[in-house]
Amino acid sequence: MLDVRTAARLMRDLDDRIPGAIERLKALYAHTGRAFIIGITGNPGAGKSTVVDGLIDFYRKAQKRVGVVAVDPTSPFSGGAILGDRIRMQRHATDDGVFIRSLATRGHMGGLSRSTADVVAVLDAMGFDVVLVETVGVGQDEVAIVSQAHTAVVVTVPGLGDEIQAIKAGILEIADVLVVNKCDREGADRTVRDLVGMLELRPAGAPDVEIVRMVASRGEGISELAAAIDRHHTRMVGSADELARERRRVEAQLRELLQERLVSAAERALLAQGGLSALAQAVAERRTDPYTAADEVAAAVLR
């Protein structure tokens, strides 16, 4: 099993793209596949961090070791990794059964999901029983990341506007368990009713999705949430659904790794002609169009 010091160094080296880090990751991949991965996303302001904090406590009391990946938006002003480390690390800093890692959105699109998969693999190889993957945003990438967990939890709150309803519809499809947090607020019943209504719109045979009411800031509903997560997990284990989801997860990861490798190769091939930016300049000046330019580069690098 990977010790904390080695794991922390590996994560840092992966972040910094140190040559050889990926070789170490390859070597430990055979030791992965044991952790139970729980994804958590939802509307900004829904109190996801508080829910995650409650789950950490719950699993620690159950003698489980807990890894956390907090996927945060980067700010050039704060240096990224805003929430995870700063707020929560302190409380759990002395508990070696908890390991929290923040991931900022650096680099271009897609990289975030790849980095998350890498960190989850390291935590898995470290022997953590549960890995919580929390995203701050609610965009396409974040939804994709959470949908790759064994159990995906979507957190919402009462009293949000119409636009939120739309987003809720967008992320509802990935929810295995729905949380209505801040249920001491007005409108909680209506929000639960709305969610039930949306779930009923799904095609016949769609899987069960439990709705859990919480006031996470007071610890209310945490054990109910953990029980709902456990019921989902139990239903999934060994099922055809679970295998299909695992294959989808790996497929998405393979597609990202391929993107990275193939586009890097194309960029290297373009170096002699001034790189991608020289080509972009030609397109910007309308000397060619982006579609033709991409076709030509692809033809040049592919067998």
Add this chain to the structure above:
Amino acid sequence: MLDVRTAARLMRDLDDRIPGAIERLKALYAHTGRAFIIGITGNPGAGKSTVVDGLIDFYRKAQKRVGVVAVDPTSPFSGGAILGDRIRMQRHATDDGVFIRSLATRGHMGGLSRSTADVVAVLDAMGFDVVLVETVGVGQDEVAIVSQAHTAVVVTVPGLGDEIQAIKAGILEIADVLVVNKCDREGADRTVRDLVGMLELRPAGAPDVEIVRMVASRGEGISELAAAIDRHHTRMVGSADELARERRRVEAQLRELLQERLVSAAERALLAQGGLSALAQAVAERRTDPYTAADEVAAAVLR
């Protein structure tokens, strides 16, 4: 100039990946580069749609033709394209100086940004003076999309929690103009003060970012916003910043097109061995690891 009927068909064919659609897009690329592209993003519930609606009215009164791309999350229940068409189309349906197109997040990651670029190119070639690109989510992809506009507007509202502050920090870096909407709410002064504070944390020499107070639902602040957008645009036109941004925009587009072409080629090359899903199965069973698998596929398809 592209007429509405031809353009609408082209957009539909691009969506459906009809062969030949991309050839038509290539042909009209030389006629692009004239529209002024304004990106609008911000916290869910901040009233972006109302701001966009106000801008449509403003530019129409100034005799400008306005194209709108609403980038929405897909819901399998609603069939996607939730906000744009349904709510706003009706009001502007009889105005042929307005063309609204909703884009749902279908397919895997990154595709959204590519589709947006395609639709913007079509609207540009149709001769629209202004193209408004609005995103519903606030994830990495959505931020990337909006940051590629000529002028990026970020909309927020008073009285959001700490988590929102973090997201705000993440998207603040792309804002050319900041809007504090719903300024009739309590806490507006504090929100403006917070934003000023965050802007002051930027390195010396960072570009000016105006903050506009609005109550978009009452039309308050729309002309001030349009003026701030215009001042930013005027500062940019012909500047080194503008050229750099255009090159970045095209580079991002080229990278996406390359990803799509190269990964498709890799998937085709894998077909004889059962495709990407057979490889995913091998990884899921830990017969290989994803990094080695991706390396091998890349080696097989690259020259």
